[in-house]
Amino acid sequence: MTYFLRTFDQDDSPFLALPIFPNRSFRHSALFVNVDSGIEKPQDLAGKTVGEFALWGHDPGVWMKGVLAEEYGVTPDRMRWVIGGTNHPIPAFDWIPQPVPDGIEIRRTEGDQTLSAMLEAGEIDALLSVDVPQPLIDGSTKKIRRLFVDYESVERDYYRRTGIFPMMHIVAIRRDLAQVPGLAQSVYRAFNQAKDIVQERFRAGAAKQHMAVITPWFSELFAANRALLGEDWWPYGLDANRKAVDTFLRYHHEQGLSKRLLTSEDVFVPGPAGTV
Structure with missing residues (x-):
């Protein structure tokens, strides 16, 4: 989109x-946090460093930034952003416009950095990504969990209230x-x-x-x-x-x-x- x-x-x-x-996919499940970050609820993202897959505003990012602002009062300018690949390094996209509004602090990953590894190491506090961190899939980490642990219930409630299937x-x-x-x-x-x-x-x-x-x-x-x-x-x-x-x-x-x-x-x- x-x-x-x-x-x-x-x-x-x-x-x-x-x-x-x-x-289509409900996207509350696309938010991951480091367990030592102190993030227990969406409002705790304020002041934190958050990774985002690929670019400022991939589709799950657009949806969840909007939800965070509209339902939890946490606007994107209250976080710092790191853009990169989740499980594999990816170069910056050069085939689409990539506007970034004033007041948004963004940097890109460097070299062979991945957002998944940075999240596990605590170098970023949270991650907003279409791709699930591989260590979470493998069950090889105790440092990464979803922000909304019972995300299915949260997403079903979101649909009941809004009628939106993203x-x-x-x-x-x-x-x-x-x-x-x-x-x-x-x-x-x-x-x-x-x-x-x-x-x-x-x-x-x-x-x-x-x-x-x-x-x-x-x-x-x-x-x-x-x-x-x-x-x-x-x-x-x-x-x-x-x-x-x-x-x-x-x-x-x-x-x-x-x-x-x-x-x-x-x-x-x-x-x-x-x-x-």
């Missing part, structure tokens, strides 16, 4: 979006192709049909306790998700996603990543494919 939205600061932004969201990715189409009669609508319908096939497969699988899924107790999870998120738990279309999209657009602007506050009408293909 953020890579796409940054193109709108160009004079000739090349793309428009279709309301198709192939990747999206990470979006499908875009070239502006010139968006003018071809029926093309955007055909792409939108095709993605919807593909999603419907997958969702129906999961619904039908419930009758046999999802034996085709190699995850035990999956049926209980599926039933709980279905009860909370509804029959179309991964909706496409702007009407079903407008609040989430507009929230992300607002966060993007508030964090200095868009020069102006974009609207859904600015970024989506007009007409049926953008409004269904």
